[in-house]
Amino acid sequence: MRDRLLHIFQETYGELSPRSPTPEFTIEFFAFTNINHTIRLRQGKLLVRLSDLLEGAPEPVLRALAHILLAKMYRKPIAPAHATRYRRYVSSHEITRKAHLVRQMRGRKRIASAKGHTYDLEAVFDDLNTRFFHGLLARPRMTWSRDHARNSLGHYDPAHNAIVVSRVFDHPHVPRYAVEYIVYHEMLHLKHPVKLRGSRRCVHSAEFQAEEKLFPHLDKARQFLKQL
Numbered sequence: 713m714r715d716r717l718l719h720i721f722q723e724t725y726g727e728l729s730p731r732s733p734t735p736e737f738t739i740e741f742f743a744f745t746n747i748n749h750t751i752r753l754r755q756g757k758l759l760v761r762l763s764d765l766l767e768g769a770p771e772p773v774l775r776a777l778a779h780i781l782l783a784k785m786y787r788k789p790i791a792p793a794h795a796t797r798y799r800r801y802v803s804s805h806e807i808t809r810k811a812h813l814v815r816q817m818r819g820r821k822r823i824a825s826a827k828g829h830t831y832d833l834e835a836v837f838d839d840l841n842t843r844f845f846h847g848l849l850a851r852p853r854m855t856w857s858r859d860h861a862r863n864s865l866g867h868y869d870p871a872h873n874a875i876v877v878s879r880v881f882d883h884p885h886v887p888r889y890a891v892e893y894i895v896y897h898e899m900l901h902l903k904h905p906v907k908l909r910g911s912r913r914c915v916h917s918a919e920f921q922a923e924e925k926l927f928p929h930l931d932k933a934r935q936f937l938k939q940l
């Protein structure tokens with residue numbers, strides 16, 4: 713497979729630039745989340761990464777892809793026949809479905825679940841939302857952290873719009889009010905977006921702190937978290 717691919721790229725290069733010597737190629741399949749390919753020139757060598765979803769594609773499709781990548785790299789016109797062949801293959805039902813499945817599986821691996829062994833963070837969020845926020849907060853992604861880090865109880869990750877809670881607290885010995893307090897605190901961050909001051913990430917304004925005091929088990933929860 714690797715040899716066949718190399719041939720395809722070398723021949724395609726020869727067709728596009730008949731007068732220049734063929735460079736060295738490194739070609740590999742790569743598990744991109746989407747159907748994606750990259751081509752880069754590094755010290756005279758061409759590094760090509762193809763989505764592993766194209767592994768096992770018929771030769772004409774691989775030729776079309778080689779043509780498209782090399783033409784883009786060297787700013788040559790892309791032959792419409794190749795463009796069509798590639799597009800048709802990628803949008804064909806099977807490949808689309810496979811890409812979708814792979815995306816789901818890879819996505820799920822990265823984003824741990826909201827449902828832990830003891831507590832379901834989505835349920836905790838919804839319940840707090842009703843009790844304290846008139847149900848007005850839009851629920852972000854709720855996830856238990858992948859590791860058992862103790863240095864961070866929980867945090868809101870704006871890049872992924874996710875509230876992440878340390879998995880340490882997904883345990884029957886941890887009272888529900890402690891988990892609720894961690895989530896409540898992060899919900900207040902949603903409600904009071906941080907006005908960035910320098911590089912401080914976790915800013916608790918006077919308003920924030922006043923509202924935090926409304927949490928019924930505040931002292932008990934803080935006590936519990938401190939002893940951990």
Ligand SMILES: [Zn+2]
Nearest residue numbers: 897901914915
């Ligand atoms: Zn905070």
